[in-house]
Amino acid sequence: MRVHHDRFEVRTHGQGLYEITDQLEAKIDRCRVRNGTVTVFIQHTSCSLLIMENADPTARRDLEEFFDRLVPEDADYFTHGSEGSDDMPSHIRMALTRTSETIPIVDDRMQLGTWQGIFLFEHRRAPHMRKVSVTIIGE
Amino acid sequence: MRVHHDRFEVRTHGQGLYEITDQLEAKIDRCRVRNGTVTVFIQHTSCSLLIMENADPTARRDLEEFFDRLVPEDADYFTHGSEGSDDMPSHIRMALTRTSETIPIVDDRMQLGTWQGIFLFEHRRAPHMRKVSVTIIGE
Amino acid sequence: MRVHHDRFEVRTHGQGLYEITDQLEAKIDRCRVRNGTVTVFIQHTSCSLLIMENADPTARRDLEEFFDRLVPEDADYFTHGSEGSDDMPSHIRMALTRTSETIPIVDDRMQLGTWQGIFLFEHRRAPHMRKVSVTIIGE
Numbered sequence: 174m175r176v177h178h179d180r181f182e183v184r185t186h187g188q189g190l191y192e193i194t195d196q197l198e199a200k201i202d203r204c205r206v207r208n209g210t211v212t213v214f215i216q217h218t219s220c221s222l223l224i225m226e227n228a229d230p231t232a233r234r235d236l237e238e239f240f241d242r243l244v245p246e247d248a249d250y251f252t253h254g255s256e257g258s259d260d261m262p263s264h265i266r267m268a269l270t271r272t273s274e275t276i277p278i279v280d281d282r283m284q285l286g287t288w289q290g291i292f293l294f295e296h297r298r299a300p301h302m303r304k305v306s307v308t309i310i311g312e
Numbered sequence: 313m314r315v316h317h318d319r320f321e322v323r324t325h326g327q328g329l330y331e332i333t334d335q336l337e338a339k340i341d342r343c344r345v346r347n348g349t350v351t352v353f354i355q356h357t358s359c360s361l362l363i364m365e366n367a368d369p370t371a372r373r374d375l376e377e378f379f380d381r382l383v384p385e386d387a388d389y390f391t392h393g394s395e396g397s398d399d400m401p402s403h404i405r406m407a408l409t410r411t412s413e414t415i416p417i418v419d420d421r422m423q424l425g426t427w428q429g430i431f432l433f434e435h436r437r438a439p440h441m442r443k444v445s446v447t448i449i450g451e
Numbered sequence: 452m453r454v455h456h457d458r459f460e461v462r463t464h465g466q467g468l469y470e471i472t473d474q475l476e477a478k479i480d481r482c483r484v485r486n487g488t489v490t491v492f493i494q495h496t497s498c499s500l501l502i503m504e505n506a507d508p509t510a511r512r513d514l515e516e517f518f519d520r521l522v523p524e525d526a527d528y529f530t531h532g533s534e535g536s537d538d539m540p541s542h543i544r545m546a547l548t549r550t551s552e553t554i555p556i557v558d559d560r561m562q563l564g565t566w567q568g569i570f571l572f573e574h575r576r577a578p579h580m581r582k583v584s585v586t587i588i589g590e
Contacts, residue, residue: 212553215564218567264510270407415492
């Protein structure tokens with residue numbers, strides 16, 4: 174049994190879901206853990222993590238639209254907004270989704286369902302470099 | 313320290329919470345890890361995982377009703393719906409709850425609070441067979 | 452590789468976010484695991500866990516206000532309410548946030564982003580003692 178830490182960055186250019194499944198698979202291949210878990214951890218509070226349907230892009234667009242409507246930018250009670258109108262909604266959309274996920278690694282691969290992809294969910298409009306931390310534990 | 317992978321299936325017959333605490337306890341008993349963690353991972357994007365109050369069924373019904381109202385089936389902006397009107401809401405309700413949870417195992421048992429039960433949350437109306445992945449790490 | 456279990460309690464005095472980052476760092480210091488993961492697990496269904504912006508308190512107040520409005524106490528369809536009007540909303544707000552998070556430990560410290568703090572999110576109005584379970588796996 175051993176622990177292997179790694180990291181990578183994702184360049185985002187506006188709100189939406191960015192698939193990171195392939196980057197994660199590459200990290201797992203490289204560390205040669207055959208059986209265990211991978212913990213994906215987002216080091217930010219204005220973007221988040223989500224395992225979502227990866228086949229049909231309309232499903233992702235509808236999901237993004239749902240969050241836009243559920244957490245509008247112009248709520249009159251927001252007081253935190255020093256970074257703009259997408260500042261506070263980004264923290265709330267993060268709170269409603271995920272910061273960490275732990276996924277089984279079985280025989281060298283993540284044991285995802287047929288339609289599952291792993292996504293970074295960007296909630297800010299401006300371009301950002303986002304840090305994704307990857308911890309693999311296993312044998 | 314070792315890793316033990318397992319899986320089981322849950323037959324669902326409509327939307328709602330299905331308790332899986334006993335199935336998980338049985339998997340832990342069988343692999344004889346006394347101290348560590350169990351990671352429960354749902355291999356789907358139209359059902360999810362939730363640790364919820366397991367004593368009073370009215371709490372679960374109210375929670376289901378809340379999600380029905382928060383994510384209605386007839387939102388006019390949904391474009392993804394090839395599998396029916398409960399298709400897109402199921403992905404959104406999944407996104408708002410959980411895909412993985414990691415639970416401590418202490419002295420052979422999950423260290424749950426008095427009122428915590430572990431549930432698969434089915435978001436589709438038609439019957440489904442759902443795959444739950446279980447990874448136990450410990451000694 | 453080894454497993455280290457620990458626990459601590461948080462005394463809450465009303466709804467809101469209570470930072471627990473320092474208590475977690477102290478537990479990690481004490482068990483002398485240099486590299487691995489820490490799994491934080493909340494043993495309750497009426498409070499939850501959230502990794503949130505820890506710099507500006509207005510961000511936390513706006514987030515609390517959002518959840519107050521999203522899950523109102525007086526929903527006419529709630530049937531579960533034996534413990535008062537904040538009973539059912541507390542379970543729903545828990546379901547929308549987190550019960551467990553797994554965070555990397557790198558060189559003796561949690562690998563949090565610059566603005567990330569770890570919070571217990573209390574959803575009940577009355578004072579409570581809340582149990583937080585901590586499992587550290589690593590070497």
